[in-house]
Amino acid sequence: MSYGQVSTWLAWVPKENAELAHRVFKTNGWLRSDVHPLTKSNLVGFPLLHNPPQEALERTCKGRFPLPQMNIQEVTVHPSIVPHASMRHAVGMWLKDRNIVTNELLDSLPAKWERLGELILLPYGTFDGTEWNEVKSHAELPTLWHQIAESLGGTSLALQAPIANDGYRSPQIELLHGTTEVRFTDHNVAYAFDAGQVMWSSGNVTERRRIGALDLTGEVVIDAYAGVGYYTLPMLVHGKAACVHACEWNPASIEGLRTSAALNGVESRLKVHDGDNAASMATLLGVANRVHLGLLPSSEPAWEAAIRCLNDEGGWLHVHMNVEEKAIDDWVKATVNSLNLIASEWQRPWRLQPHHLERVKWFSPRVRHVVLDVQTVVDSMN
Template structure:
């Protein structure tokens, strides 16, 4: 709430009066008009009646939070209508009204971040502190992902790689997404890159549920086959069928390098290898990895691209190496 000069009029006159005051440049746009006695009070810049009005929250979100908390967090992430604050954003002693905090940031739910589960499924441990469930819809690069943010992780930092995958030309390609998760790459590869069919391998049932929902939401169900379970087993059913294989697991996707080679068509194809690499060792890693694939596949192998996706932690980069494997001789 805050004070402003007010123009008082009847309800019937309100919309004409509002338009006139706006034309004159006399509206006080920081506040909302409100019912007052039998009529309406319109906030204006100059007048002779002063009233308390509700503020329009057009200010900096940090300022809005500051009005609610003594020591407000400086960072947060918004996915759909869920605002996620980093761990330790709030002191135990401070009283919090989650509904107001959510609303100050244009959201309906609040969660607190926690370390991703360190196992292979990289499960989210997000704690929902306001709201009924963690299911969110995230729109990005013209696709929609649907997932329970309290159960599966979503890495905002990989947005450039999701966009890159969606921007490649995959028309008529059969693709294997060996660590598909909720469809981070599967969905843009079908919807934007034009892949004919994606075989999505995923071990985590929560991610499989999310992928199914995401495929339905984007109307792509017929162009994807989900292979639930450990890809070291499921990829064995996919030998010789792929134009492209995505190995999207960090810190390393090495356990499936040999399987990926076997999945590539005899005519040749592309493998995208994700890896965390020390900034000083990237060149050496690229050269060694290319040589490894060349020897293991017995095919001519060349480097198409080395993508630096993001800093994983100080000095360690998440990179993606695109290798082209030529036809079997």
């Protein structure tokens, strides 16, 4: 797809010197990254940001390759090369065509965004401020949103917003263009859900993979807070769990979970329990080899049920929690104590001990999202 024509300086060098010249131009910071190099007979033309001073060119090329032939030429800017440059260019062109002064607006464009399938999610607060208000009241605004999505390689565009403090941990994203229905693959697991109704934490990628790497062959697992299957699906697809009981009370998450399970061909090993896990886990007492407790800021409300759901041979708990970095060691001790108190209260034939603590991500400047893997052990009588 052609994206826009710009005039640029081109430095032409013989093909046999192209690799070295590319390195040299790049090191000097001269190379444009939003335009492909051109070729012409046995020459390669490198797009440069400006015409380097003759003396600098001579010093740089001397003894390595012939002095490049310089010219200015109309070239096509490709959006896919450097997405940020493409977005900047797209917004710049849109504003220029409507005689809106651009520089401050362009400088305020975000350097990072998230992508869920075809949906581009820009950070909370993008396009805030008085300069953007004029733009946002423009009658042709929908075409700007469309072009931004396209410049970043997507078809839909939305703004992130803080996760709601409701029981569903609902996202509150603001859709600007297209749809919030997403479908994508993460580490060979397909997910499909409505990102407008269901939160997705990209930051938990390492944890999804770690849990997916466990060999769960033959295991019955309970995912107490299943969502759209962040952990349920990797445990079924990669871990090969015999059965995952997925507890979830948000209808939108359940719809995404069922759709995704079917996409991955694992629906026969998935049992969805619709509603509060306080009720559904009470029907799963003594059945599980493993319980996944993936709720933030704390999964404590389900600890007692989780201990009662493990079978008599015992097994594993994966306990998620937001904990202040400096308090992590104390939290581990306190958690294992609490779990053992519950286990003895319910006369379980084992006790629990910590096996591994995974630091998943920073939740806020001093608070970590951690996962404590806890294993049951049976004390020897000797």
